[in-house]
Amino acid sequence: MPVSSEQESYPVAQFRKTYFEECAELLDALQSNLELLSSGQEDDETLHAIFRSVHSIKGGAGAFGCTDLVAFSHTFESLLDALRDHKIAASQEIKQLLLRASDALADIVNAARLEHQLPPNFAADTSAAMLDALQGAGQAFEVPAGSAAVETKSLSEQRYRIRFRPHTEMLKKANEPLLLIRQLRKLGVLSTEVDSSSLPALAALDPEAAYLNWTFTLDTAVPRGAVQDVFEFVEDDCDLDIELVEVAAGPVEAAPSDAGGAVATAVAAVSVAQSIRVDVDKVDRLVNLVGELVISQAMLTEQGLSLPADKYPQLIQGIEALAQSARELQESVMAIRAQPVKSVFARMPRIVRELAATLGKEVRIVTSGEMTEIDKTVIEQLNDPLTHMIRNALDHGIEPPAERAAAGKPRQGTIHLSAAQRSGRIVIEVSDDGRGINREKILAKARARGLVPAGANLSDDEVDDLIFLPAFSTADVISNISGRGVGMDVVKRNVQALGGRISVRSRFGQGSSFSLSLPLTLAVVDGMVVSVGGETFIIPLVAIVENLRPQVSEIHPVVGRGHVLALRGEYLPLVYLHRVFSISDAIGDPCRGIVIIVQSENAGRVGIVVDELLGQQQVVVKSLEANYEPVDGISGATILGNGRVALILDVARLHEIDIRGTAGRLPASEDSRTEPAKDMIHAA
Amino acid sequence: MTDTIPTTEPDDAGDMQRAPHALPQMLDLTQAAQLREEMIRIAADSSIVLDASGVERMSTPCAQILLAAARSAQAANKPFRITQASELFRTAITDLGLRYELDKWME
Known part of the structure; x- marks a missing residue:
């Protein structure tokens, strides 16, 4: 008999889990669409989308006996239905009410998920306000009960x-x-x-x-x-x-069934993309297996190179085809795990709303680039740093309305949250139009704490970077943007653990902008394999601009800063990799070795001096954090075709490490950070 | 109301105002054969009026028979009506997807 191939039986707990997973997605969608509505997008499509989210949440809630959830979402849905039918106007008050209801709904869903009991009158004021709005518009409201609730229960995904x-x-x-x-x-x-x-x-x-x-x-x-x-x-x-x-793409009325005669086929067009829900563990396992496959393929390729091509043409051809397929397979698998950052961004408006209300500030959040896709492993780690940055912007960046008005700014502050892909990385920016960083105060405090030597002359950027130091995270904070007990140093550490970087730009009185740069995936990287002394390193290909062997006349010493390379009218600082990682037997003269010009977000273009180039290769990243411990200047490790471990360089950090190692202008504690790298290299 | 099909007294031939045939309380599988016989028997009447007010159990076989009876009457150009259908009857017909077609004959 032609039944479905899926024979697994699903216990109720599994349905429940799936339902709440879907609820999270529906709530995200609800939040995003309500934001659109608030910003003036009042078209039918937006209203339908809002209705659908609440409708679907209610539908499943009935099946799992979540009565609180059914009751609240029914009221919510009734209001949305009236709004959709233009029986109630989308006034500012109604929009605010919808946002409040959405927040309450999220809490009720969460409580239902955790099987927590909510206070008896939870969100009663919001429910009452929604009923008032409905009655004010002369809308009949029926309490869902028994079979009626089942009849009105609607679609989910x-x-x-x-x-x-x-x-x-x-x-x-x-x-x-x-x-x-x-x-x-x-x-x-x-x-x-x-x-x-x-x-x-x-x-x-x-x-x-x-x-x-x-x-x-x-x-x-x-x-x-x-x-x-x-x-x-x-x-x-x-x-x-x-x-x-x-x-399901739209609400389908549970209409009386169709004609008794011929079966009307193709009720719903199959044009909407099909999707299946797959356990993330299964995808992760697939990603890992493909990673292993790529390593094996790299080993085969390396063995193939030693074979005479004229004797084994088919074998070599096969190895090449395998390499191509392996790469395509890997890209396809990684694409499965990619998700738009929207899922994280959608949570931010609520944080802004709640904190603004607590602080008595008027703030709006504007998001862009929500559809930028990034690997799920990165997305999961994004929420905490982002939340913290938003809270900081609100708490310390945006001024109270009166202060803003006095400074000639609009009473309502704005926080921009944006995401974009740039040079194979995702860059997320959180900027505000608040008061900016007061550098004088920060510098004074840093000096008082002995974090900056008395005579040191720091650039503006260096002063701004002080807010990422741990000492600024204590409660006694004078910075305008750090603070709240958990400081920006924690954010920075979390971001670095992801292979990312954070930087800040600020103009006093005009606002600050934090920029997070993260890898699109933590799983694979295209790299240039280089050797220094007896060691092998990988430099991510996306960072490399060009490779060259300079003339002696192009290398110039700079007092206290090592050497610079004169390249087409530009002077690029040179970083000697053997010095950074204390490797002996390396070529010290850039004119006999190779200079790899790399581009980094924070240091601009830098020349990295290595002994020689060994080739390009796609490598599977093995986390140092998970397998060893974080190492400054190294973003991960990999296994090469010859079975040896090679370290992947974090090019943006190299210049900084080199400067601190040679000039020592910043706190001494930073200098020792390359020590683990030395151990690691010798161990490898 | 009984579990068996009540036989109605034959009326004067040609009388259009015949009393409705009361459908039994239980229209489940066990009643299907009897319901069919009854429907065949009254098919000869000039008009068919079924009282579904007392139906408390409904089944697919009996729904099939009622639909066939209605279609037969229609084919023979005879009036066919189901009156005062109980909520349960209506729900069952709806659930089975037959409401649209049977609605033509229901009051």
């Missing part, structure tokens, strides 16, 4: 088309389709089409034979296994075909 053709004898075995249909209805919103064309005339009819066939369209939050379970006891007595049609 999956839409299944179920073709059910009982065998003639099925009814005689006391199997009643009516009961199956009612079971199905409990899973979501069901639309029923019956085909009664096989029903004979009364005289020819066998009273106990089955003549009706059904095609159901079910919008549900439960997986296919649960749908199939409904038919468990009649599997041998019917033809059953369960098909995932689409991710």
